[in-house]
Amino acid sequence: MKNPNTFLWKEAIPGGSHWSGVIRRGTTLRLTDMAGGANAAVLFYNLEEKLERYNMADTLKCQHTFRLTKGHACHSDMGRIFCCITEDTTGWNDTVCGLSDAELIRQKYGVGRYQELRNEMFRSGLDGMLVELGKWGLGMRDVVSNINFFSKVTANSSGELEFHPDSSKAGDYVDLSFEMDTLVVLSAAPHPLDPAETYHPGAVSLAAFATPSAVSGDFRWQAKESAYIPENERGLQNTQRLYTCGGAA
Amino acid sequence: MSVRKLVENDLSPALPVVDEICPAGEPWVKVVKKGQVFRIVDLEGNQAVDTLFYNAHDAEERYSATDTVRRQNMLYLTTGSRLYSNFGNVMLTIIADTCGRHDTVGGACSAESNTTRYALEKYPMHSCRDSFLHALAHDPVCKHLNMSKRDIPSNINFFMNVPVSEEGGLDFADGVSAPGKYVEMQAEMDVVVLISNCPQLNNPCNAYNPTPIRLLVWD
Numbered sequence: 001m002k003n004p005n006t007f008l009w010k011e012a013i014p015g016g017s018h019w020s021g022v023i024r025r026g027t028t029l030r031l032t033d034m035a036g037g038a039n040a041a042v043l044f045y046n047l048e049e050k051l052e053r054y055n056m057a058d059t060l061k062c063q064h065t066f067r068l069t070k071g072h073a074c075h076s077d078m079g080r081i082f083c084c085i086t087e088d089t090t091g092w093n094d095t096v097c098g099l100s101d102a103e104l105i106r107q108k109y110g111v112g113r114y115q116e117l118r119n120e121m122f123r124s125g126l127d128g129m130l131v132e133l134g135k136w137g138l139g140m141r142d143v144v145s146n147i148n149f150f151s152k153v154t155a156n157s158s159g160e161l162e163f164h165p166d167s168s169k170a171g172d173y174v175d176l177s178f179e180m181d182t183l184v185v186l187s188a189a190p191h192p193l194d195p196a197e198t199y200h201p202g203a204v205s206l207a208a209f210a211t212p213s214a215v216s217g218d219f220r221w222q223a224k225e226s227a228y229i230p231e232n233e234r235g236l237q238n239t240q241r242l243y244t245c246g247g248a249a
Numbered sequence: 250m251s252v253r254k255l256v257e258n259d260l261s262p263a264l265p266v267v268d269e270i271c272p273a274g275e276p277w278v279k280v281v282k283k284g285q286v287f288r289i290v291d292l293e294g295n296q297a298v299d300t301l302f303y304n305a306h307d308a309e310e311r312y313s314a315t316d317t318v319r320r321q322n323m324l325y326l327t328t329g330s331r332l333y334s335n336f337g338n339v340m341l342t343i344i345a346d347t348c349g350r351h352d353t354v355g356g357a358c359s360a361e362s363n364t365t366r367y368a369l370e371k372y373p374m375h376s377c378r379d380s381f382l383h384a385l386a387h388d389p390v391c392k393h394l395n396m397s398k399r400d401i402p403s404n405i406n407f408f409m410n411v412p413v414s415e416e417g418g419l420d421f422a423d424g425v426s427a428p429g430k431y432v433e434m435q436a437e438m439d440v441v442v443l444i445s446n447c448p449q450l451n452n453p454c455n456a457y458n459p460t461p462i463r464l465l466v467w468d
Contacts, residue, residue: 051398056314057356060419062365066354067417079361092417096324096354098315103337141399143335145315155413159324159350192319235365 004028004209014119015201018128018187020135022047025243028086028177028211029184031204033150036170038202039191040149041099041125044074044082045183050138052078056095056145062231066155068093068147073232074176080242081235082182086215087175090168092152097161098145099125100192108190109199122199128187136183149174150204151191163193177211179239256328258345258433260286260467267466273459274375274448276384278391279466280305281436286467287341288433289444291348291408293460295424297447298407299357299377302332302340305439308394310334314353314403324413326351326405332434335402340440345433348426352411355421357381357404358449367451377404380445390441406447407432409454421452 008027013019015038023029031040046052055077063072070088073081085093105112105124112122126143133142152167188204190196266285271277273296281287282305289298304310316333318324326332328346331339356362359378363371381401385391408426413419448459 055356055362057354057403058359058362058365061355061362061421064419065417066413066419075362075365077359077361079359079364096315097319098313101337140309140335145403154415154417155324156415157412159413161318161322161324193322231365234369237369238361238364 004212006209008208008210010205010207013186013188013204013206015203016123016189016199018123018132019206020132020183020185022181023178023184023208024181025178026211027208028175028215030173030175030207030209031149032173032207033168033170034203034205036168036202037165038168038188038204039151039194040204041129041146041187041189042149043129043144043146043185044076045138045142045185046076047181047183050136050142050183052076052080053142053144054082054146059095062235063229066096067152068095071229073235074147075235079235080239081179081232083176083178085174086177087173089172090150090152090174092167093174094148094151094153094191095145097148097151097153097192099129099187100189101126104192105189105199112199123189125187125189125192128189129185132185148191153193161193163191163195165195177215179236180242254328255347255349256345257347260288263467265465265467267464269464270461271444271446271464272461273446274380275446276380277442277444277446277464278384278388279442279464280390280439281442281466282439283436285436286344286433287436287442288431288465289407290429290431290463290465291426292428292463294428294430295408295426295456296460296462297409297449297454298462299445299447300405300407301401301443303394303396303400303441303443304334305441308396308400308441310336310338311400311402312340312405314405317353324354326353332405339437341434341436343432343434345431348408348430348432350410350425351432352406352409353403355406355409355411357445358447363451371451374450375448377445377447377449380448381443384443391443394441406454421454423453424456
């Protein structure tokens with residue numbers, strides 16, 4: 001699935017900027033790290049009932065994993081699956097370190113206001129999320145533990161964390177094949193543990209395409225492969241129930 | 250596992266202002282004022298205590314697992330750990346811990362996650378989120394703060410052992426706790442404590458036997 005024939009749309013999100021939009025079930029969203037070293041902080045909400053949201057703990061517990069990569073699914077807090085990670089060229093995406101905030105950005109990079117820098121201003125992950133969430137009637141209470149695509153953070157046996165700056169290269173991408181009609185909220189501000197000394201977060205491109213039937217079929221029926229995760233099959237069953245009497249099956 | 254640092258605090262002679270037992274499968278809510286010391290005792294061992302904290306004056310400010318982890322570069326909680334809010338403020342500091350390691354990435358069980366984790370038929374079993382929601386519906390403190398499901402983020406699991414490997418694996422391991430082990434923290438602001446004493450019967454986080462806990466507060 002390296003080159004789908006038809007992208008429904010494409011959009012470039014400059015480093016530090018933010019975006020939100022609806023991705024329907026049956027659509028795959030490709031996030032691409034355009035120049036290397038990007039971070040895409042992402043949260044998911046059920047478009048019909050935004051109280052249903054991405055759940056870091058259920059995602060990790062259901063798949064006995066600390067890292068997210070190809071073959072994993074992004075679980076909601078209601079036992080359903082927003083999307084499956086059907087491609088990932090980096091091999092590791094963080095979901096425990098949260099967002100940078102304005103104070104952290106000031107401490108690390110200094111003041112970068114619009115007045116002087118125009119759209120190169122220093123934006124934080126949290127503020128980007130709050131701006132996008134505000135467009136949908138959501139706010140601080142709806143900010144939960146997010147995914148940081150393209151960012152690798154490992155933990156040693158004592159629990160000390162290590163950020164790996166070179167994990168994602170220019171052109172690395174993640175495909176998210178959506179199983180629910182989902183509000184996607186994204187910030188391309190720096191990861192909170194990124195040790196870079198200057199504010200130059202990488203740009204992220206978004207591209208949507210219709211999920212090929214072979215891709216979602218592959219994900220569902222990996223029963224004979226080691227990647228098969230029964231928790232995800234049950235999550236997909238729960239998700240199908242939601243759409244049984246409406247929308248495409 | 251690395252060597253765990255166990256720190257005791259001999260407060261028993263002082264008369265606590267709160268000394269209560271919370272049975273397994275029940276929620277517990279209490280306001281702990283700035284400066285007060287709050288202790289959770291694992292009475293029978295290997296009990297998971299799912300815990301959230303809120304600013305007692307504005308529940309929009311609440312415990313944040315991601316802030317707590319990333320601001321200290323540390324995945325596990327023990328003596329010296331500061332428990333941060335989503336506003337970046339320290340809510341409480343752990344000042345004693347005879348267990349040595351507590352989890353904050355494993356979250357709380359729910360009816361819905363029981364269906365994915367174990368079997369679709371597990372839905373009716375009691376869960377931590379049901380206890381949280383029961384407390385939000387009935388407790389006067391939670392009602393006064395207008396709290397709802399929106400206000401339930403990632404929690405702490407005191408006494409629970411969720412080791413993560415360098416390769417990115419994650420396990421629910423047998424508990425490292427034992428009868429009488431406790432964790433104690435000092436409040437750095439007025440907080441609401443919301444606990445679900447976990448009723449999970451499907452995994453070893455409670456040694457398949459949920460048991461009571463004791464909760465104490467000192468001035």
